[in-house]
Amino acid sequence: MGHLATPLGPGATDARELRSGAHAGFDHLRSGATDAQGAEAALDSLFTATASALVAVALGSALAYSWARFGTGGKNYPYSVLTIRMLPPIVIAVPFLVYYVSLHLLDTYTGLILVYIATSLPYVIWMMLASSRTSLVNSRAPPA
Numbered sequence: 001m002g003h004l005a006t007p008l009g010p011g012a013t014d015a016r017e018l019r020s021g022a023h024a025g026f027d028h029l030r031s032g033a034t035d036a037q038g039a040e041a042a043l044d045s046l047f048t049a050t051a052s053a054l055v056a057v058a059l060g061s062a063l064a065y066s067w068a069r070f071g072t073g074g075k076n077y078p079y080s081v082l083t084i085r086m087l088p089p090i091v092i093a094v095p096f097l098v099y100y101v102s103l104h105l106l107d108t109y110t111g112l113i114l115v116y117i118a119t120s121l122p123y124v125i126w127m128m129l130a131s132s133r134t135s136l137v138n139s140r141a142p143p144a
Contacts (some may be wrong), residue, residue, distance in 0.1 A: 007025045011110070013076055015070070042109045044109075047109065048109060048112050048113055048116065049116070051113050052112075052113045052116035052117050053116075053120070055117050056117050056120045056121050057131070059121060059124075060124030060128045061124075061125075061132075063125050063129075063133045064124075064125050064126075064127075064128035064129040064131070064132045065128070066134055067125075067133070068132035069134045069136060078125065078126070078129055081122050081125055082122055082125075082126055083127075084122050085122050085123070092118075096115065096118075
């Protein structure tokens with residue numbers, strides 16, 4: 001229960017204390033954001049989120065364009081990429097853990113960025129596929 005109580009207050013250790021609101025507050029979160037360790041954690045998060053977003057958009061745009069323009073993989077292939085998101089996360093987590101241990105990627109920026117890319121890439125592809133199809137249709141339209 002400690003990890004659930006942490007955002008609500010440093011002294012809340014019991015569900016009854018959480019319901020009563022005796023320890024509710026965000027003062028400890030404010031102090032965590034102002035110390036050096038909190039600032040370093042925020043910069044780490046900003047770096048990993050930005051790097052993974054940039055790589056996912058670059059890869060997703062290229063894949064979506066090739067599917068929209070050339071029909072790579074066939075007509076139903078984009079749907080199979082989207083079904084990856086329908087798997088329970090534990091099905092993907094165990095193989096990732098095995099690979100990460102053997103490749104020494106645990107607790108590294110590269111490992112975290114790869115997980116973020118793997119989880120966001122199907123969404124990026126799906127959104128960019130719609131955009132690529134629309135822009136290709138508009139570019140092939142005869143001038144008015």
